[in-house]
Amino acid sequence: MNPVTVSHIAKSFGSTRAVDDVSFDVGRGEIFGLLGPNGAGKTTTIRVMLDIFKPERGAVSILGGPMSEEKKERIGYMPEERGLYQDILLERCLVYLATLKGLPGAEARQRVGAYLERFDLAEHKGKKVKELSKGMQQKAQIIAAIVHRPELIIIDEPFTSLDPLNTQVVKDLMQELRERGVTIIMCTHQMHQVEELCDRILLINKGRDVLYGDLDEIRRRYSGHAVLVRAAGEVPALPGIVEATAPHNDALKLTLTPGAAPQDALKALLAQDVILEKFEIAVPPLAEIFIRVVGEEEA
Amino acid sequence: MSKLLLVARHEYRRHVFQKQYILVLLSLPLMITLMFGLTAIMIDREENKNEVGYVDHAGLLDDPVPAPRRGSTPDEPNTPDLVPLIPFSTEKEARAALEAKDIQAFYVVTEDYFETNLVELVYVDAPDYNVTRQFWDFMQINRLSDLPPEIARRAVSDSNLTVRWPDSRREFSAGNFLNNFVPLIMGMAFIMMTFMTSGYLMGAVVEEKENRTMEILVTTISPTQLMGGKVLGIIGVALTQFTAWAAFGILAVLVGGRYLDMGFLQNLSLDLRIVAIMIALAVPCYMMYAGLLAALGAVFAAAQEAQQVSGLVMSLGLAPVWFLMPIVIQKPDSPVTIGLTLFPTTALPVLSLRLGFTHVPDWQIIASIAILSSCALGAVWLAGRTFRLGMLRYGQRLNWRELCPRTRELKRDADSHG
Numbered sequence: 001m002n003p004v005t006v007s008h009i010a011k012s013f014g015s016t017r018a019v020d021d022v023s024f025d026v027g028r029g030e031i032f033g034l035l036g037p038n039g040a041g042k043t044t045t046i047r048v049m050l051d052i053f054k055p056e057r058g059a060v061s062i063l064g065g066p067m068s069e070e071k072k073e074r075i076g077y078m079p080e081e082r083g084l085y086q087d088i089l090l091e092r093c094l095v096y097l098a099t100l101k102g103l104p105g106a107e108a109r110q111r112v113g114a115y116l117e118r119f120d121l122a123e124h125k126g127k128k129v130k131e132l133s134k135g136m137q138q139k140a141q142i143i144a145a146i147v148h149r150p151e152l153i154i155i156d157e158p159f160t161s162l163d164p165l166n167t168q169v170v171k172d173l174m175q176e177l178r179e180r181g182v183t184i185i186m187c188t189h190q191m192h193q194v195e196e197l198c199d200r201i202l203l204i205n206k207g208r209d210v211l212y213g214d215l216d217e218i219r220r221r222y223s224g225h226a227v228l229v230r231a232a233g234e235v236p237a238l239p240g241i242v243e244a245t246a247p248h249n250d251a252l253k254l255t256l257t258p259g260a261a262p263q264d265a266l267k268a269l270l271a272q273d274v275i276l277e278k279f280e281i282a283v284p285p286l287a288e289i290f291i292r293v294v295g296e297e298e299a
Numbered sequence: 300m301s302k303l304l305l306v307a308r309h310e311y312r313r314h315v316f317q318k319q320y321i322l323v324l325l326s327l328p329l330m331i332t333l334m335f336g337l338t339a340i341m342i343d344r345e346e347n348k349n350e351v352g353y354v355d356h357a358g359l360l361d362d363p364v365p366a367p368r369r370g371s372t373p374d375e376p377n378t379p380d381l382v383p384l385i386p387f388s389t390e391k392e393a394r395a396a397l398e399a400k401d402i403q404a405f406y407v408v409t410e411d412y413f414e415t416n417l418v419e420l421v422y423v424d425a426p427d428y429n430v431t432r433q434f435w436d437f438m439q440i441n442r443l444s445d446l447p448p449e450i451a452r453r454a455v456s457d458s459n460l461t462v463r464w465p466d467s468r469r470e471f472s473a474g475n476f477l478n479n480f481v482p483l484i485m486g487m488a489f490i491m492m493t494f495m496t497s498g499y500l501m502g503a504v505v506e507e508k509e510n511r512t513m514e515i516l517v518t519t520i521s522p523t524q525l526m527g528g529k530v531l532g533i534i535g536v537a538l539t540q541f542t543a544w545a546a547f548g549i550l551a552v553l554v555g556g557r558y559l560d561m562g563f564l565q566n567l568s569l570d571l572r573i574v575a576i577m578i579a580l581a582v583p584c585y586m587m588y589a590g591l592l593a594a595l596g597a598v599f600a601a602a603q604e605a606q607q608v609s610g611l612v613m614s615l616g617l618a619p620v621w622f623l624m625p626i627v628i629q630k631p632d633s634p635v636t637i638g639l640t641l642f643p644t645t646a647l648p649v650l651s652l653r654l655g656f657t658h659v660p661d662w663q664i665i666a667s668i669a670i671l672s673s674c675a676l677g678a679v680w681l682a683g684r685t686f687r688l689g690m691l692r693y694g695q696r697l698n699w700r701e702l703c704p705r706t707r708e709l710k711r712d713a714d715s716h717g
Contacts, residue, residue, distance in 0.1 A: 050518045069521055077518045083511030088313065096309055100302055100519045144515065 001064055002027050003152050003183045009048050009058030010207075018044040019055075020207035026200075029181040031174060033188070033198035033215070037294055041207040042187050043080050046154055050077065063152060073102040076150035080157060080187070082141050084129045091116065091125035094143055101148035108147070115143040119169065134161045142170060146177070153177065156187040171197060191287040203290065205297045211289070219283040222292065226255045226282040227262050232275035238268045251278055302520045306528025311535045314499055323495060324540055328547040335551075350383045351430055352393045352405035357412035360386065364444050366437035367452055382430055384437060390421075397423065406434055464658050471656070479655040482573050486651020488544060489581040490617070493588050496537040498609055500589050503529050504596030504686065505605050522687055530589055530679075537585065573654055579668050583675035584647045588613065590678025597682065597689040616644030631657040640667050643674040 004026035011019045019041040026032040036042045047053045049060050051067035063071050085093050091112060098108035116122045119139040124132060132140065138161045145153060158174075159167050174184055174197055188194060194201060194215070201218065203211035211218060229235055230251040237245075241264050244255040254265060262281055269276060284292075314320050353360065366381060385402060387393035393405040404422035409415065418438070420431075436455050443451040462471040471479055507513045516525055592609050599605035619639060620627075626635045631653055639645040640653065646667045653659045 052514070052517060072519055075518065077515065079511075079514040079518075081511045081514055085313075085512060086510050096305070097515065097519070099305055100516070 002061075003063055004032075004049065004185065005061040006045070006049060007059045007061075009045065009055040009060060011044050011048055011053055011055050017207055019048065019204075021058075022202075022204060022207065022209050023058075024202045024209065024212055026183055026185055028183055029178055030199040031178055031184045031186060031197050033194040033201035034185055034204070035187070035189075035191075035194065035201055035290065036204035040204045042204055043156070044207075045204065046077075046079075046156070046185075046187070050075070050154070073148065074151045076101075076145040076148065076153040076155075078141050078145040078153075078155045078158065082156075084137060084140060084144070086130035087128060089125070090121065090127055090129055090132065090140060093129055094140060094147065097144045098147045101150075103148050111147050112143065115147055119143060119166075135163060135166060138162055139166060139170075142173075146173070150182070152183045152185070154185045157189070158186060159188065159190055159193055167193075191285065191290060195286050201286075203293060205294050210297055211293050215286070218289065219286065220281070222289045223281055223283040224255065225258070226253050227265055228253055228278060228280050228282045229265075229269065229276065230278035231269075232277060235269070235274065236272050238265060241265050241268050248282070253282055301524075303524045303528045303531065306520070306525055307531035307535065310499075310503060310529050310532025311539075313503075314533075314536045315539055320536070324543050327491075327544060331547075331551070347403045347424070347426065347430075348382060349403035350385045350401065351426065351434065352385045352387050352396055352402040353408065353434070354387045354390050354393050354405060355408045356410040357408045359408055359412060359438070359441055363437070364440050364448075364451075366433050367440060367455055381433055384434065394421065397421065404430070408438075478568055478570070481569060482577055482651045482654040484548075485574070485577045485581075486647055488541065489577070489584065489651075490648060492537050492541050492544075493585050494613060496533060496540060498592055498606065499536060500529055500533045501592035501596035501605055501609055503533070504593055505599060508597075508689075522683060526593065526679075526683055526686055529593070530586070533589060534585070576654065576664055576668075577651065580647050580650060580671060583668070583671040584643075586675035587643060587671065587678045588616075590675065590680075590682040593682035594678070594685040597685040617648065620645050620648045627652060637663060641670055643671045646671050 002025045004024075006025075007023050009019055009022050010017070022041065022045050024032075034042050034045065044053065048055045049062060049067075051060075060067070063074055085096075088096075091109075094112045094116075095105070095108045098112060099105055103111065113122070113125075116125050119142070121136060121139060121143075124136060129137060129140070142155070142158060145155060158170055162170060171193070174186075177184060186194070186198065198215055200214050201211070202209055228248055228251045235245070235252050235254075238254070241257060241260045242254045243257045246253045246255075256262070256265060266279060269279070355361070363384075363386075366384065382403075385396075387396065387405065390405075390407060393402070393407075396402045397405060403424070404420060404426045407419040407421065409417045409419065412418065420426075439455045440451055443454055446454070507516065520528075591612060592605075595605050595609055595612070599608065619642065623635055623639060626633060627639060627649055630636060636649065636653070639649040640659070640663050650659065650664070650667060
């Protein structure tokens with residue numbers, strides 16, 4: 001059974017339809033990207049999933065059924081609108097939030113201490129939260145979302161305010177959690193992070209799901225009729241197979257003629273004894289797919 | 300520990316271990332101590348403890364009986380120590396002593412005193428009331444010296460009127476008049492406590508909206524646990540304040556009554572029935588205001604905005620008492636007074652006044668507690684509702700019409716058809 005199943009949910013605020021019709025499943029141990037332009041309905045979808053808002057239509061199953069008080073302890077959440085108690089000490093703040101998630105006091109202190117070490121915040125544990133930098137507060141938020149070892153983590157823009165070093169720490173942590181079987185739903189506008197981390201994605205626009213599925217499969221689906229080639233020498237012209245050539249990073253992008261398959265190009269190159277260093281089907285970056293899909297929707 | 304208690308403990312610690320709270324906690328006792336201390340110093344400086352002389356031309360005080368010390372009977376509070384009364388043979392001697400400032404004044408009992416009752420007082424600065432009263436007692440006891448001493452003493456002491464209710468549950472007398480102020484003092488303390496601490500709850504709700512911790516909290520515990528924990532924590536804060544003030548009050552009574560010999564602080568006793576009624580009124584009153592202020596906290600987006608409105612709400616709640624207090628005092632059984640007794644925002648102050656000085660029928664007390672309790676439950680319900688609707692309205696005020704389920708349904712229908 002999937003940890004998360006969302007079926008045709010809808011939610012309005014006054015005359016604004018925030019979510020019109022959104023459905024998706026998230027499997028155990030996967031990192032799932034929930035994407036969309038600003039105002040697409042991502043936050044509302046998450047809030048409906050977490051039972052903060054009741055949907056007007058549709059159903060949500062979390063960890064095997066409807067949301068309950070008991071399940072709140074099995075979920076970690078870092079919302080978009082985030083914050084911590086500004087006037088209390090960092091360690092006390094995190095221990096309080098951890099105990100609310102069901103951890104005994106001593107264990108909460110021990111785990112918070114370990115995460116503070118890992119995130120290089122141990123020397124700041126005696127400071128008030130308001131005295132910390134934005135990046136430090138962001139790391140503290142991440143600790144608050146994972147300290148109780150949840151089965152499901154919903155995390156909104158986890159890399160905001162983080163420097164490259166800390167971004168890597170968070171990415172390593174997410175991959176480590178995935179290996180332990182934790183399900184992660186991640187909202188972000190940083191498409192390269194999605195490409196690096198996510199197994200599957202859902203793209204929402206104007207409250208509706210417009211693109212959903214396995215990330216590699218989606219990228220292949222949106223790939224142009226082209227291959228990327230890098231050779232030891234010069235790449236020869238392939239009349240009848242390649243209609244255009246253009247540089248693409250450290251390779252050449254060969255646009256195939258209608259009717260030609262990538263295999264035809266490979267065979268032709270090998271027939272001419274070209275020493276290939278790279279040959280792959282050209283797939284567009286996720287950012288390009290995002291812009292194309294949302295652009296088509298807007299049009 | 301349950302989540303509700305965790306929230307309660309967190310709220311309690313957040314407020315009680317703050318410099319601002321400790322300052323508020325100590326401010327009232329310090330202010331009262333300072334006030335009493337300054338008054339005592341001023342009285343002490345003004346009080347003239349010099350001897351008082353007398354010249355007896357009538358022969359009444361040839362072999363004088365000493366003036367009785369007031370407070371020597373259980374019915375009477377003590378008065379300050381007696382000023383020594385010194386006899387002088389002639390007015391000339393007495394005047395010389397006055398000019399030398401050996402005495403503060405002297406009395407002259409005229410020769411025809413038994414016919415005219417005339418006594419002259421000679422002074423530079425008028426002696427205070429205690430001196431004249433002491434000399435008056437001295438004269439009286441000596442005029443009655445033919446009578447047995449206990450009869451003379453009783454005749455000199457004032458009448459002591461005790462008013463007792465037919466059911467013998469209440470009585471009022473000069474000897475223990477401060478007992479009648481106990482409900483009023485308790486009522487005022489409860490109201491002050493409500494004013495000062497129930498706003499914390501509103502502050503806590505607004506603050507969690509402002510600092511964006513609300514969304515994490517509501518996905519961690521239920522709104523009921525969150526609000527319940529907050530209310531418990533704030534009640535703990537209020538009780539700490541009340542206990543500290545009560546302890547200070549008891550200490551003041553003990554020190555004042557036993558060691559400083561302040562008569563009005565002696566013979567104090569607590570009527571447990573009155574105390575129970577006051578607590579039964581104060582708890583729902585506190586809950587009602589706490590609920591209303593928590594609702595305000597959920598409605599408004601900024602703490603400053605909510606605090607301004609909260610002050611207005613509490614002042615409006617007590618406004619009828621200020622305007623109609625003369626009627627309550629002059630006609631304690633009038634329909635207006637009964638109305639104010641039953642009205643939830645005025646029940647506590649009006650009953651605390653009436654319970655001290657009049658007999659309040661049981662039905663009025665029971666009805667008042669019942670109405671106040673219902674309103675408290677209503678306010679808590681309203682707080683829960685506004686909290687649920689307004690908790691994630693960051694930077695945006697909740698419209699009062701949105702609190703009504705019917706209005707929301709109509710609005711949604713209109714939107715979906717529009």
